[in-house]
Amino acid sequence: MSWIARRMLPVLLLGAALAASAAGDSRPTAPDIDAQTQALARANAAVVGVRTVAVEDARSIDTLGRERQGSGVVIDADGLVVTIGYLILEADHVDLVLERDRVVPARVVAYDLASGFGLLQALAPLRLPPAGLGNPAALSTDEPLMIASGGADGDLSIARMVSRRAFSGYWEYHIDGALFTTPPRTDHSGAALFNAHGELMGIGSLVVLDALGPGHPRMAGNMFVPTDLLKRILPDLRERGATRTSTRAWLGLNSVELEGDVRVVRITRDSPAEAAGMQPGDKIVKIDGMPVKSLEGFYKRLWRDAPPEREVELVITRGGDERTVKLQAQDRMKTLRRAKGI
Template sequence: MDINSVARSMVGIRTSIPDDAFTAGSLGTVREGSGVIIREDGLVLTIGYLITEAEEVWLTTADGTVVPGHALAYDQETGLGLVQPLGALGGPAITLGDASKTRVGDPVVFVDGFGRSLPTKIVAKREFAGYWEYLLDEAIFVSPAHPSWGGAAVVGEDGRLLGIGSLKLVMSRNGTTSDINMAVPVNLLPPILDDLLTLGRVNKPARPWLGAFTAESNGDVVVMSVAAGGPAAQAGLQGGDIIAEVRDGEITGLADFYRQVWKSGQAGSEIPVRILRDGREAWLRVKSADRDSFLKKPQLQ
């Protein structure tokens, strides 16, 4: 691998988000991370939370050049985002690899947009359910963890892009814990790329969104909190509630909960859920929504 070439394909990303944006409280109004150039026209792939509701996007190249950008697209399902630079970046486009062919134990390099690279390896490939109504059938997990993981590139020994850094997590194994990173496999991008470029989102009905932040505890799905003004809050769902059923089906964990919600219809569908609260059960009817409808849309300057 030519690590210098990979580094030239990377950019630093800094975004500014309005104070009244829906995600300002949870993700902040100034966000920093990385992105990778994936096309000769300079198109940048990153992790979507960096650019969600961004009113300003600034890209910094490997040689220190600062170029404004436009938050072109964010896909809620994969978590991937695209930035169109509004000037020349000068770096080469990286070649997309095939994450599905990787194996646990494979060596990879985690490269960010600030000149730092970390030799690491794949320690797991498995389902990942995130508390914000997010699910990947097979995410990539690498260790040791990169200190600047957001939007950074997981690159194979052949120099091809395998994934985009998303989270830092803690893995427990044999009584010891270690920091790991979760990355979104790049294979998820090609099937949706044309839609993202032309429409800014995937051309299909939006999934129903509840606005509930949930966690799994001993197989139970527990509500940690709800998004202010979101469907779950309006229906009366509260932190501490245990979600036991969706419609007529019991749920067996966080991933199963999401899948049952998503198969209940399109965004806007009314979704009945059975909850346990203070030892009592009740049914709530949550009128779901399209999550994107709560977000500020980027304006091209």
């Protein structure tokens, strides 16, 4: 089977399935299916593979590896590609993988710590139609969606959104309005989430086990960063390479929230937390005198309107003993390694 046939057959099947799902009890007409299929085919054509190699001394190698691969989506006619930021974090070399393994080099335009988005600029013409940015706020849980990954092994599947809510990541990350879908995809990194009209709704970030949210039965799924966040910050990303909210305090703590407790699970090497002697298992009780009851509350207090490079005081419990720890927070963006000559 040719490459074109391999890529188009799933689109045809998905177009029919999504049209039928959207029609509900009514039988979809041939024009409905044709319009749906064309919109999804255009959207699918905008999805590319992303391959990166991090600089040799990148801190992020410990958790992400040096060689990374995922997907991205072309969003303008000049070859601007949006992807998930951790794929291009501290990147030394970036390639975009197109049809038939055609490879186009790219440069990093932006890495946004606050939202999690990354932007790439193709260094040669892609000759691909850009995907339009949709309105994730208008999504409903019964609306059929399409997940597409790029590159030589790109794939398509039907998904549905099961929740939209705030998300706090263990790596000092928080966004409002994250999209959670099911069933889960393992090739989620930078994957595209499209609605039935081929509009880009989100960029894939990770696999989760609680797609329905706290207080609900466990269900595996994916978290997508919504593109309504991207619409608001795209001018800043193009101009500055990051948003102003990415200039924030960083401690180097990987933490999780368990029944209202925030506990440390990992310490980043060469970080303020390591220098201060923080350890996995520490329970964070207070930050700068304020009680800590959730990851979201902990992060928002850490990132409050104050200089990022400052002293942060934590009250922790370790082995049943309470102690005070003072950390010299850093500006995370200043700690990132860059390719030589940049």
